[in-house]
Amino acid sequence: MPPTNNDRSLVIVANRLPVQRVRRGTTSTWQTSPGGLVAALHPLLRKHGGSWVGWPGGEGGSSRAFRHDGMDIKPVTLSAGQIEGFYEGFSNGTLWPLYHDVLRTPRFRRSWWRSYVEVNQKFADAIEPLVGPGSMVWIHDYHLQLVPKMLRQRRADLRIGFFLHIPFPAPELFARMPWRAEVLEGLLASDVIGFQTRAVAQNFLRASRRLTRATGSGCTLRLDDHTIRVQPFPIAIDIEEFESLANAESAGERTRSLRAKFGPKRKLVLGVDRLDYTKGIDVRLRAIEEVLRRGEFSARDMCFVQIAVPSRENVDDYASLRREVEQAVGRINGEYAEPGQVAVHYLHRRLSREDLVAYYMAADVMMVTPLRDGMNLIAKEYAASRIDGTGVLLLSEFAGAANELRQAVLVNPFDIDGMAKAVQTALTMPPAEQRRRMRSLRNAVHSYDLYDWAARFLGALRGDQDA
Ligand code: F6P
Numbered sequence: 001m002p003p004t005n006n007d008r009s010l011v012i013v014a015n016r017l018p019v020q021r022v023r024r025g026t027t028s029t030w031q032t033s034p035g036g037l038v039a040a041l042h043p044l045l046r047k048h049g050g051s052w053v054g055w056p057g058g059e060g061g062s063s064r065a066f067r068h069d070g071m072d073i074k075p076v077t078l079s080a081g082q083i084e085g086f087y088e089g090f091s092n093g094t095l096w097p098l099y100h101d102v103l104r105t106p107r108f109r110r111s112w113w114r115s116y117v118e119v120n121q122k123f124a125d126a127i128e129p130l131v132g133p134g135s136m137v138w139i140h141d142y143h144l145q146l147v148p149k150m151l152r153q154r155r156a157d158l159r160i161g162f163f164l165h166i167p168f169p170a171p172e173l174f175a176r177m178p179w180r181a182e183v184l185e186g187l188l189a190s191d192v193i194g195f196q197t198r199a200v201a202q203n204f205l206r207a208s209r210r211l212t213r214a215t216g217s218g219c220t221l222r223l224d225d226h227t228i229r230v231q232p233f234p235i236a237i238d239i240e241e242f243e244s245l246a247n248a249e250s251a252g253e254r255t256r257s258l259r260a261k262f263g264p265k266r267k268l269v270l271g272v273d274r275l276d277y278t279k280g281i282d283v284r285l286r287a288i289e290e291v292l293r294r295g296e297f298s299a300r301d302m303c304f305v306q307i308a309v310p311s312r313e314n315v316d317d318y319a320s321l322r323r324e325v326e327q328a329v330g331r332i333n334g335e336y337a338e339p340g341q342v343a344v345h346y347l348h349r350r351l352s353r354e355d356l357v358a359y360y361m362a363a364d365v366m367m368v369t370p371l372r373d374g375m376n377l378i379a380k381e382y383a384a385s386r387i388d389g390t391g392v393l394l395l396s397e398f399a400g401a402a403n404e405l406r407q408a409v410l411v412n413p414f415d416i417d418g419m420a421k422a423v424q425t426a427l428t429m430p431p432a433e434q435r436r437r438m439r440s441l442r443n444a445v446h447s448y449d450l451y452d453w454a455a456r457f458l459g460a461l462r463g464d465q466d467a
Contacts, residue, residue, distance in 0.1 A: 052071055093107050395410055
């Protein structure tokens with residue numbers, strides 16, 4: 001449930017705004033974006049008044065603040081050069097691969113760093129006029145790690161919180177970055193720094209003690225006269241939203257229609273991801289290929305559906321991943337499809353939440369096998385949508401969600417044979433065992449929701465000791 005909140009005024013800062021511009025003919029309007037973070041924070045902003053600062057997407061545009069659906073929105077616009085240097089470059093060509101355990105080689109380009117500093121400053125400049133004395137500012141994610149210090153230098157009175165949605169790497173990897181001290185010191189100007197898991201929070205604590213003057217033990221650091229609380233706050237989903245989508249009559253109809261299309265007697269194995277190299281889609285396809293090669297299951301018995309949401313298409317590593325994945329789909333179907341029965345269905349598009357839930361409900365097996373992931377909410381969404389209590393979740397050990405969803409079939413996503421075996425186990429799992437595991441997964445997902453998560457973080461930012 002949306003929390004009640006007696007906060008001081010609140011400013012949310014994230015790379016993306018919670019609204020999208022929708023064009024109709026010659027005019028355009030703003031629409032609230034779908035998605036978890038917006039759903040969790042929107043009620044708080046609406047109820048208590050507060051602003052959201054972020055990039056509206058695309059190049060240029062107006063940076064004039066406006067009101068939308070009870071929120072004050074402050075756009076931070078980016079030039080073409082800043083999109084290239086700050087967003088595609090430093091954020092997604094340097095930090096993203098570095099923070100995901102160097103799954104691709106991070107590029108340390110000085111011009112990208114300069115653009116990152118410039119855009120972080122632009123955000124700090126946009127935030128400052130919006131915050132009254134003692135306001136809370138909650139900054140999200142790796143794009144904006146310098147903003148806490150930039151704000152603190154001008155406004156000692158603010159309560160500044162930072163939450164990292166993605167992993168933070170081991171200090172040995174992080175230490176490669178030429179601007180490591182600047183990034184850590186940028187973050188350490190926050191009052192509270194939140195991470196998805198305890199292990200990742202530990203990485204940050206170790207890196208800070210090793211690479212800056214910060215001292216401290218447990219989850220408290222001190223730098224100069226400033227105290228910083230560093231803590232895991234694992235993110236959750238809006239359970240009510242998923243359950244009500246799953247309970248809707250139309251969901252049943254959509255699910256039956258999907259099952260009929262894919263073949264009612266065939267087992268359906270599903271993957272849903274942004275098309276990102278951290279998600280392990282390429283290795284997952286190799287595992288499916290291995291299952292088919294072993295011959296115990298053919299395209300008459302099962303099909304694999306991969307929904308791949310287009311993402312960051314101007315970044316080279318994403319473009320080459322797309323080519324690789326599409327080649328693999330072609331190769332597997334060439335070898336194993338039967339007339340009228342495709343072995344791998346590949347949908348390169350974004351689906352509505354209603355359609356997504358219908359896919360979750362139709363899938364006998366859900367493969368969430370990222371090579372590295374901060375949390376992975378798809379795993380939680382699958383469990384929340386399985387109101388019939390069946391279905392098998394195959395989950396990567398390297399997703400943050402694996403800490404909570406212990407009754408998933410846990411897999412090493414780098415191990416093709418191990419994953420193929422896990423798929424076979426899942427396809428033949430007796431219904432009683434499916435129910436036992438799914439009950440536990442659903443209990444875990446029900447233990448707290450997205451609103452609890454936001455309330456906990458803001459409680460810590462207000463200084464509550466038990467948050
Ligand atoms: O998981 C990190 C994240 O930045 C999310 O906040 C965001 O929804 C997703 O990746 C997509 O990223 P982008 O904003 O680059 O499209």
